[in-house]
Amino acid sequence: MISLFSRVAGLTVAAALALTPLAVQSATAKPSPDGFRQASTAAVTQTLGMDVASHQGNVDWAYWWGQGRKFAYVKATEGTSYTNPYFAQQYNGSYNVGMIRGAYHFALPANSTGTAQADWFVNHGGGWSGDGKTLPGVLDIEYNPYGATCYGLTQAGMRSWIAAFTSRYKARTGRDAVIYTTTDWWTQCTGNTSQFASLNPLWIARYSSSVGTLPAGWSYYTFWQYTDSPLDTNRFNGDLTRLRALALG
Numbered sequence: 001m002i003s004l005f006s007r008v009a010g011l012t013v014a015a016a017l018a019l020t021p022l023a024v025q026s027a028t029a030k031p032s033p034d035g036f037r038q039a040s041t042a043a044v045t046q047t048l049g050m051d052v053a054s055h056q057g058n059v060d061w062a063y064w065w066g067q068g069r070k071f072a073y074v075k076a077t078e079g080t081s082y083t084n085p086y087f088a089q090q091y092n093g094s095y096n097v098g099m100i101r102g103a104y105h106f107a108l109p110a111n112s113t114g115t116a117q118a119d120w121f122v123n124h125g126g127g128w129s130g131d132g133k134t135l136p137g138v139l140d141i142e143y144n145p146y147g148a149t150c151y152g153l154t155q156a157g158m159r160s161w162i163a164a165f166t167s168r169y170k171a172r173t174g175r176d177a178v179i180y181t182t183t184d185w186w187t188q189c190t191g192n193t194s195q196f197a198s199l200n201p202l203w204i205a206r207y208s209s210s211v212g213t214l215p216a217g218w219s220y221y222t223f224w225q226y227t228d229s230p231l232d233t234n235r236f237n238g239d240l241t242r243l244r245a246l247a248l249g
Contacts, residue, residue: 001051001075001106001140001180001205001225001232045239047071051104051225051232054084061097070240071100073138076125079108080116083124091125095133100247102135103127104180107165110144110151114164118172128173132248136175138203139165142185150189158189166200175249178203178222186215193217201246203234222246 049071052059064072072094075084084090087103094101105121107114126137141162144151150158162179169177179196180203186192197217205225206212214221225234236243 001053001104001142001228044237047236047238047240047243049073049099049223049234049236051075051234052090054086056090056231057086058089059086059093061093061099065097065099069099071102071135071234071236071243073102073104073135073234074125075140076103076105076137077117077121078106079111080120082106087125100133100135100243102137102178102247104138104140104178107139107141107161108144108146108151109141109153109158109161110147114161114166115168118165118168122169122172126169128175128249130249132244135247136178136201136249137169137173138178138180139169139200140180142181142205149185153189155189155191155193159191159193159195162190162196166196176200180205180223180225181215182206183213183215 047070048068050064050069051073053075061072072090074087074090074094076087076091077083091101091103103121103126105117105126107117111117121137128134128136139162143149153161166177166179169175176199179200182205192215194215194217197215201222202214202218202220203223203225204211204214204221207225207227209226211221211224211226220237222237223234224237225232227233236246
C-alpha cells in the first residue's frame with residue numbers, strides 16, 4: 001500500500017452459512033465472494049489487523065498483538081525485481097506471536113505481465129499453505145507512485161493484466177487472490193469492472209468512518225483498510241472463527 005477475501009473453496013452454501021455469526025444470518029442475506037453470507041442491516045463482529053512493508057522495519061509484534069491485532073498482511077514483492085528486505089522478520093514474526101498472516105504484492109502493470117508478477121510473488125513469499133494461519137495472497141493494484149495513474153494501460157488492458165495475475169496465482173497456489181484497491185482507482189483504470197467480484201475477495205482502502213461505495217460487483221468487503229495512523233490498520237469483516245476459515249481455504 002502506498003500510504004497509504006479468497007472464497008473458502010469447497011464449502012456448500014449451507015456449510016458457509018453455518019460459519020457465519022448468527023447476528024448476520026437472515027432471509028435477506030446474500031452469498032458473498034468468499035463463500036459466506038452477510039446481511040447489510042445486521043451488526044457484524046469484526047477482527048482487527050494491520051499491514052506492513054519495509055518502511056516499518058523490524059516490527060514489535062508482541063506489542064501489536066497486545067493491542068488486539070489478530071492478523072497481518074506483509075508486503076513481499078513489487079514488480080519483478082523488488083523483495084521486502086524485512087519480509088522474514090515481519091512474516092514469520094507475526095505468525096510466531098499468534099497472528100494469522102498473509103503476503104501482498106504491489107503491482108506494476110507497466111513493467112511486466114501479470115503472469116510474470118504472479119510468479120515473482122509466489123516465488124518470493126507469496127505462496128499459501130493450509131496451516132490455518134496463512135491467508136491467501138493479495139494483489140495490491142492502485143495508484144501508480146511512479147507515473148501515470150493507470151500505468152499507461154487502457155481499461156481493457158488493465159482488466160486483462162489483472163486476469164492474468166489472478167489466474168496465474170490460482171494455478172500456482174490453489175487460492176483466489178484477494179484484490180486490494182480503492183473505488184476511485186478501480187473505476188478510473190478498469191472501467192469499474194465486476195468481472196473479479198465472484199471469485200476474488202475485496203480489500204478496500206478508504207480512510208474514513210465509513211467504507212463508502214464499493215467497486216462494482218462486490219456486495220461487501222472482506223477487509224477494510226480504514227486508517228494509516230499510527231500504521232495501516234484493517235478490519236476483517238467477520239469474527240476470528242471466519243478469519244481462520246478463510247485461511248484454511
